[in-house]
Amino acid sequence: MVTIEDKYFSIPQICRSGQCFRLDPVSEDTYEMIASDRYLRIKVENQGPSGSADDKAGKKDDPVRTVLYCSPEEYESFWKRYFDLDTSYEDYLAGIDPEDGYLRTAARFGSGIRILRQDVWEMIITFILSQQNNIPRIKGLIRAVSEKYGQKMEAWDGTLYDAFPTPGRLAEASEEELRALKLGYRSRYICGTARMITNGEVKLDELQNMGHPEARTELMRLPGIGGKVADCICLFALHQMDAFPVDTHIQKVLDARYGGKFPFDKYKGCAGVMQQYIFYYDLNRDPGVH
DNA sequence: GCTCAGGTGGTTC
DNA sequence: GAACCACCTGAG
Numbered sequence: 001m002v003t004i005e006d007k008y009f010s011i012p013q014i015c016r017s018g019q020c021f022r023l024d025p026v027s028e029d030t031y032e033m034i035a036s037d038r039y040l041r042i043k044v045e046n047q048g049p050s051g052s053a054d055d056k057a058g059k060k061d062d063p064v065r066t067v068l069y070c071s072p073e074e075y076e077s078f079w080k081r082y083f084d085l086d087t088s089y090e091d092y093l094a095g096i097d098p099e100d101g102y103l104r105t106a107a108r109f110g111s112g113i114r115i116l117r118q119d120v121w122e123m124i125i126t127f128i129l130s131q132q133n134n135i136p137r138i139k140g141l142i143r144a145v146s147e148k149y150g151q152k153m154e155a156w157d158g159t160l161y162d163a164f165p166t167p168g169r170l171a172e173a174s175e176e177e178l179r180a181l182k183l184g185y186r187s188r189y190i191c192g193t194a195r196m197i198t199n200g201e202v203k204l205d206e207l208q209n210m211g212h213p214e215a216r217t218e219l220m221r222l223p224g225i226g227g228k229v230a231d232c233i234c235l236f237a238l239h240q241m242d243a244f245p246v247d248t249h250i251q252k253v254l255d256a257r258y259g260g261k262f263p264f265d266k267y268k269g270c271a272g273v274m275q276q277y278i279f280y281y282d283l284n285r286d287p288g289v290h
Numbered sequence: 291g292c293t294c295a296g297g298t299g300g301t302t303c
Numbered sequence: 304g305a306a307c308c309a310c311c312t313g314a315g
Contacts, residue, residue: 018296131297137313138296184311189298226298247296279296 002075005063008089010112011044017113017280019236021126021139035082036119037163039155041069064112069157084114084239092273097266102257103274106281113276116236120204121197122164123237124222127229128189144181149173170194189224196222212240235272244271249282
Protein backbone atom coordinates (compact mmCIF):
# COMPACT_ATOMS: atom_id res chain seq x y z
CA MET A 1 0.00 0.00 0.00
CA VAL A 2 1.14 3.48 -0.80
CA THR A 3 -0.41 6.58 0.73
CA ILE A 4 -0.24 9.91 -1.02
CA GLU A 5 -1.15 13.22 0.56
CA ASP A 6 -1.43 15.85 -2.10
CA LYS A 7 -3.91 18.70 -2.53
CA TYR A 8 -3.48 18.43 -6.27
CA PHE A 9 -4.33 14.76 -6.71
CA SER A 10 -7.97 13.74 -6.68
CA ILE A 11 -9.10 10.39 -8.05
CA PRO A 12 -12.81 11.37 -8.13
CA GLN A 13 -11.92 14.42 -10.21
CA ILE A 14 -9.68 12.44 -12.55
CA CYS A 15 -12.51 9.89 -12.85
CA ARG A 16 -14.86 12.59 -14.12
CA SER A 17 -12.29 14.48 -16.18
CA GLY A 18 -12.93 12.31 -19.24
CA GLN A 19 -9.36 11.25 -19.94
CA CYS A 20 -9.68 7.66 -18.78
CA PHE A 21 -12.64 5.34 -19.15
CA ARG A 22 -11.56 2.43 -16.98
CA LEU A 23 -11.54 4.18 -13.62
CA ASP A 24 -14.75 3.61 -11.70
CA PRO A 25 -16.11 3.87 -8.17
CA VAL A 26 -16.92 0.50 -6.62
CA SER A 27 -18.16 1.87 -3.31
CA GLU A 28 -18.47 5.15 -1.44
CA ASP A 29 -14.73 5.76 -1.14
CA THR A 30 -13.12 3.05 -3.26
CA TYR A 31 -12.26 3.10 -6.95
CA GLU A 32 -10.75 0.57 -9.28
CA MET A 33 -8.72 1.19 -12.37
CA ILE A 34 -7.53 -0.93 -15.24
CA ALA A 35 -4.62 0.36 -17.30
CA SER A 36 -3.48 -1.89 -20.15
CA ASP A 37 -3.06 -5.18 -18.25
CA ARG A 38 -2.72 -3.72 -14.75
CA TYR A 39 -5.31 -3.44 -12.02
CA LEU A 40 -5.29 -0.96 -9.18
CA ARG A 41 -7.63 -0.54 -6.25
CA ILE A 42 -7.73 2.98 -4.81
CA LYS A 43 -9.20 4.37 -1.61
CA VAL A 44 -9.87 8.09 -1.28
CA GLU A 45 -9.99 9.85 2.08
CA ASN A 46 -10.67 13.48 2.94
CA GLN A 47 -11.37 14.56 -0.59
CA GLY A 48 -11.57 18.34 -0.60
CA PRO A 49 -14.90 20.06 -1.22
CA SER A 50 -14.32 21.63 -4.59
CA GLY A 51 -15.74 19.54 -7.36
CA SER A 52 -15.72 16.27 -5.47
CA ALA A 53 -18.56 13.83 -5.81
CA ASP A 54 -19.89 14.60 -2.36
CA ASP A 55 -19.12 18.09 -1.13
CA LYS A 56 -20.16 17.26 2.40
CA ALA A 57 -17.70 14.39 2.73
CA GLY A 58 -14.45 16.32 2.92
CA LYS A 59 -13.42 18.79 5.54
CA LYS A 60 -11.70 21.71 3.95
CA ASP A 61 -8.54 21.78 6.03
CA ASP A 62 -7.77 18.06 6.07
CA PRO A 63 -5.08 16.99 3.62
CA VAL A 64 -6.37 15.04 0.64
CA ARG A 65 -5.26 11.46 1.09
CA THR A 66 -5.22 8.74 -1.56
CA VAL A 67 -4.32 5.14 -0.82
CA LEU A 68 -3.08 3.01 -3.70
CA TYR A 69 -3.27 -0.77 -3.14
CA CYS A 70 0.03 -1.68 -4.73
CA SER A 71 3.58 -2.38 -3.57
CA PRO A 72 6.02 0.53 -3.15
CA GLU A 73 8.03 -1.07 -5.97
CA GLU A 74 5.09 -1.05 -8.37
CA TYR A 75 4.28 2.50 -7.33
CA GLU A 76 7.81 3.71 -8.03
CA SER A 77 8.16 1.82 -11.28
CA PHE A 78 4.74 2.46 -12.75
CA TRP A 79 1.92 4.32 -10.98
CA LYS A 80 3.94 7.33 -9.87
CA ARG A 81 4.76 8.16 -13.46
CA TYR A 82 1.33 7.07 -14.68
CA PHE A 83 -0.41 9.60 -12.42
CA ASP A 84 2.24 12.24 -13.19
CA LEU A 85 3.00 12.61 -9.49
CA ASP A 86 6.48 14.02 -10.10
CA THR A 87 5.03 17.20 -11.57
CA SER A 88 3.94 20.24 -9.57
CA TYR A 89 0.42 21.15 -10.59
CA GLU A 90 0.53 24.04 -8.15
CA ASP A 91 2.93 25.65 -10.62
CA TYR A 92 0.46 25.17 -13.45
CA LEU A 93 -2.24 26.94 -11.42
CA ALA A 94 0.14 29.73 -10.51
CA GLY A 95 0.91 30.28 -14.18
CA ILE A 96 -2.67 31.18 -15.09
CA ASP A 97 -3.28 34.74 -16.28
CA PRO A 98 -4.52 36.68 -13.19
CA GLU A 99 -6.85 38.63 -15.48
CA ASP A 100 -8.56 35.43 -16.63
CA GLY A 101 -11.14 34.97 -13.89
CA TYR A 102 -12.94 32.19 -15.72
CA LEU A 103 -9.84 30.02 -16.11
CA ARG A 104 -8.72 30.67 -12.54
CA THR A 105 -12.11 29.56 -11.25
CA ALA A 106 -12.17 26.52 -13.52
CA ALA A 107 -8.65 25.52 -12.43
CA ARG A 108 -9.41 25.87 -8.73
CA PHE A 109 -12.57 23.81 -9.24
CA GLY A 110 -10.64 20.97 -10.88
CA SER A 111 -7.31 21.39 -9.11
CA GLY A 112 -7.03 17.65 -8.33
CA ILE A 113 -6.86 16.71 -12.00
CA ARG A 114 -3.62 15.40 -13.46
CA ILE A 115 -2.77 14.50 -17.02
CA LEU A 116 -2.19 10.76 -16.95
CA ARG A 117 0.41 8.92 -19.01
CA GLN A 118 -1.75 6.22 -20.49
CA ASP A 119 -0.94 3.57 -23.07
CA VAL A 120 -0.90 4.88 -26.66
CA TRP A 121 -2.60 1.89 -28.22
CA GLU A 122 -5.35 1.90 -25.60
CA MET A 123 -5.96 5.62 -26.12
CA ILE A 124 -6.09 5.23 -29.91
CA ILE A 125 -8.91 2.69 -29.68
CA THR A 126 -10.64 4.48 -26.80
CA PHE A 127 -10.86 7.82 -28.57
CA ILE A 128 -11.91 6.31 -31.89
CA LEU A 129 -14.82 4.85 -29.93
CA SER A 130 -15.52 8.20 -28.28
CA GLN A 131 -16.76 9.93 -31.41
CA GLN A 132 -20.49 10.71 -31.46
CA ASN A 133 -20.80 8.91 -28.16
CA ASN A 134 -21.41 9.68 -24.51
CA ILE A 135 -19.20 8.67 -21.62
CA PRO A 136 -21.29 5.81 -20.14
CA ARG A 137 -21.63 4.25 -23.58
CA ILE A 138 -17.92 4.63 -24.34
CA LYS A 139 -17.15 2.82 -21.09
CA GLY A 140 -19.57 0.06 -22.02
CA LEU A 141 -17.96 -0.41 -25.43
CA ILE A 142 -14.45 -0.59 -23.96
CA ARG A 143 -15.65 -3.11 -21.41
CA ALA A 144 -17.26 -5.22 -24.14
CA VAL A 145 -14.16 -5.13 -26.35
CA SER A 146 -11.88 -6.02 -23.42
CA GLU A 147 -14.18 -8.81 -22.31
CA LYS A 148 -14.21 -10.37 -25.77
CA TYR A 149 -10.61 -9.79 -26.90
CA GLY A 150 -8.59 -9.01 -23.77
CA GLN A 151 -6.54 -11.41 -21.64
CA LYS A 152 -8.36 -12.66 -18.54
CA MET A 153 -6.43 -11.52 -15.49
CA GLU A 154 -6.47 -12.00 -11.75
CA ALA A 155 -5.26 -9.26 -9.39
CA TRP A 156 -3.22 -9.94 -6.25
CA ASP A 157 -6.41 -9.88 -4.15
CA GLY A 158 -8.24 -12.30 -6.43
CA THR A 159 -10.18 -9.68 -8.40
CA LEU A 160 -10.86 -10.88 -11.93
CA TYR A 161 -10.57 -8.37 -14.74
CA ASP A 162 -10.02 -8.10 -18.48
CA ALA A 163 -6.82 -6.56 -19.80
CA PHE A 164 -7.09 -4.23 -22.76
CA PRO A 165 -6.74 -6.28 -25.97
CA THR A 166 -3.42 -6.21 -27.81
CA PRO A 167 -3.19 -4.80 -31.38
CA GLY A 168 -2.61 -8.32 -32.69
CA ARG A 169 -5.73 -9.67 -31.07
CA LEU A 170 -7.92 -6.82 -32.34
CA ALA A 171 -6.42 -7.03 -35.82
CA GLU A 172 -7.80 -10.59 -36.01
CA ALA A 173 -11.32 -9.38 -35.28
CA SER A 174 -13.63 -8.92 -38.25
CA GLU A 175 -15.69 -5.80 -38.80
CA GLU A 176 -18.85 -7.89 -38.39
CA GLU A 177 -17.70 -9.17 -35.00
CA LEU A 178 -17.08 -5.62 -33.81
CA ARG A 179 -20.44 -4.46 -35.12
CA ALA A 180 -22.03 -7.21 -33.08
CA LEU A 181 -20.53 -5.50 -30.01
CA LYS A 182 -22.42 -2.32 -31.06
CA LEU A 183 -19.35 -0.35 -32.08
CA GLY A 184 -21.28 0.80 -35.16
CA TYR A 185 -19.45 2.51 -38.04
CA ARG A 186 -16.38 2.81 -35.79
CA SER A 187 -15.84 -0.96 -36.32
CA ARG A 188 -14.29 -0.29 -39.74
CA TYR A 189 -11.95 2.28 -38.20
CA ILE A 190 -10.85 -0.11 -35.46
CA CYS A 191 -10.11 -2.89 -37.95
CA GLY A 192 -8.16 -0.58 -40.24
CA THR A 193 -6.23 1.01 -37.41
CA ALA A 194 -5.36 -2.32 -35.76
CA ARG A 195 -4.05 -3.61 -39.09
CA MET A 196 -1.98 -0.53 -39.87
CA ILE A 197 -0.34 -0.87 -36.48
CA THR A 198 0.28 -4.62 -36.58
CA ASN A 199 1.73 -4.44 -40.08
CA GLY A 200 4.03 -1.60 -39.10
CA GLU A 201 2.58 1.16 -41.30
CA VAL A 202 2.32 3.27 -38.17
CA LYS A 203 4.83 2.53 -35.43
CA LEU A 204 3.65 3.21 -31.91
CA ASP A 205 7.12 3.43 -30.37
CA GLU A 206 8.18 6.07 -32.86
CA LEU A 207 5.31 8.30 -31.77
CA GLN A 208 6.97 8.61 -28.37
CA ASN A 209 9.94 10.42 -29.88
CA MET A 210 7.95 12.87 -32.01
CA GLY A 211 6.95 16.42 -31.17
CA HIS A 212 3.30 17.40 -31.04
CA PRO A 213 2.64 18.54 -34.63
CA GLU A 214 4.51 15.55 -36.05
CA ALA A 215 2.83 12.95 -33.82
CA ARG A 216 -0.56 14.51 -34.53
CA THR A 217 -0.06 14.23 -38.29
CA GLU A 218 1.20 10.65 -37.98
CA LEU A 219 -1.82 9.62 -35.89
CA MET A 220 -4.18 11.18 -38.43
CA ARG A 221 -2.96 8.67 -41.02
CA LEU A 222 -4.98 6.06 -39.12
CA PRO A 223 -8.60 5.65 -40.23
CA GLY A 224 -11.11 7.22 -37.87
CA ILE A 225 -8.59 9.62 -36.39
CA GLY A 226 -9.02 13.31 -37.13
CA GLY A 227 -7.57 16.33 -35.38
CA LYS A 228 -9.62 16.12 -32.21
CA VAL A 229 -8.97 12.43 -31.53
CA ALA A 230 -5.28 12.82 -32.44
CA ASP A 231 -4.98 15.61 -29.87
CA CYS A 232 -6.62 13.45 -27.19
CA ILE A 233 -4.04 10.73 -27.85
CA CYS A 234 -1.18 13.24 -27.88
CA LEU A 235 -2.29 14.64 -24.52
CA PHE A 236 -3.51 11.59 -22.60
CA ALA A 237 -0.96 9.05 -23.85
CA LEU A 238 2.07 10.91 -25.19
CA HIS A 239 1.83 13.63 -22.51
CA GLN A 240 2.29 16.37 -25.05
CA MET A 241 1.11 19.31 -23.01
CA ASP A 242 0.70 21.58 -26.03
CA ALA A 243 -2.10 19.37 -27.36
CA PHE A 244 -5.48 21.01 -26.78
CA PRO A 245 -8.38 18.82 -27.93
CA VAL A 246 -11.33 20.93 -29.06
CA ASP A 247 -14.66 19.15 -28.82
CA THR A 248 -18.16 20.56 -28.73
CA HIS A 249 -17.92 21.52 -25.03
CA ILE A 250 -14.58 23.23 -25.36
CA GLN A 251 -15.66 25.01 -28.55
CA LYS A 252 -18.74 26.32 -26.74
CA VAL A 253 -16.57 27.77 -23.96
CA LEU A 254 -14.03 29.18 -26.42
CA ASP A 255 -16.83 30.95 -28.29
CA ALA A 256 -18.41 32.30 -25.11
CA ARG A 257 -15.24 33.31 -23.24
CA TYR A 258 -12.34 33.71 -25.64
CA GLY A 259 -13.83 34.96 -28.91
CA GLY A 260 -13.46 31.47 -30.40
CA LYS A 261 -9.72 31.03 -29.86
CA PHE A 262 -7.73 29.98 -26.80
CA PRO A 263 -4.72 32.21 -25.90
CA PHE A 264 -2.06 29.56 -26.55
CA ASP A 265 0.77 32.10 -26.37
CA LYS A 266 0.22 32.40 -22.60
CA TYR A 267 0.19 28.65 -21.99
CA LYS A 268 3.18 27.14 -23.75
CA GLY A 269 3.80 23.67 -22.36
CA CYS A 270 0.59 23.53 -20.34
CA ALA A 271 -2.35 24.26 -22.67
CA GLY A 272 -3.50 20.66 -22.27
CA VAL A 273 -3.89 21.02 -18.50
CA MET A 274 -5.94 24.16 -19.06
CA GLN A 275 -8.12 22.25 -21.52
CA GLN A 276 -8.81 19.70 -18.79
CA TYR A 277 -9.69 22.35 -16.21
CA ILE A 278 -12.12 23.98 -18.67
CA PHE A 279 -13.65 20.68 -19.74
CA TYR A 280 -14.11 19.45 -16.18
CA TYR A 281 -15.56 22.76 -15.00
CA ASP A 282 -17.96 23.00 -17.92
CA LEU A 283 -19.27 19.47 -17.32
CA ASN A 284 -19.29 19.21 -13.54
CA ARG A 285 -20.03 22.62 -12.09
CA ASP A 286 -23.49 23.54 -10.98
CA PRO A 287 -25.28 24.23 -14.25
CA GLY A 288 -26.92 27.61 -14.60
CA VAL A 289 -24.13 29.48 -12.82
CA HIS A 290 -22.25 31.79 -15.17
C1' DG B 291 -40.52 10.22 -34.21
C1' DC B 292 -36.70 13.44 -33.18
C1' DT B 293 -32.45 15.17 -31.20
C1' DC B 294 -28.26 14.72 -29.07
C1' DA B 295 -23.94 12.61 -27.36
C1' DG B 296 -16.51 14.65 -26.29
C1' DG B 297 -16.28 13.30 -34.69
C1' DT B 298 -14.46 11.58 -39.18
C1' DG B 299 -14.34 11.16 -44.06
C1' DG B 300 -16.01 12.07 -48.44
C1' DT B 301 -18.11 15.28 -51.64
C1' DT B 302 -19.09 19.66 -53.27
C1' DC B 303 -18.65 24.36 -54.37
C1' DG C 304 -10.99 25.55 -47.18
C1' DA C 305 -15.66 25.92 -45.56
C1' DA C 306 -20.15 23.74 -45.68
C1' DC C 307 -22.76 19.98 -46.12
C1' DC C 308 -24.07 14.92 -45.13
C1' DA C 309 -23.88 9.94 -43.88
C1' DC C 310 -22.67 7.08 -40.25
C1' DC C 311 -24.35 3.13 -35.46
C1' DT C 312 -26.68 3.35 -31.14
C1' DG C 313 -29.34 4.34 -26.96
C1' DA C 314 -31.39 7.76 -23.84
C1' DG C 315 -34.54 11.48 -22.98
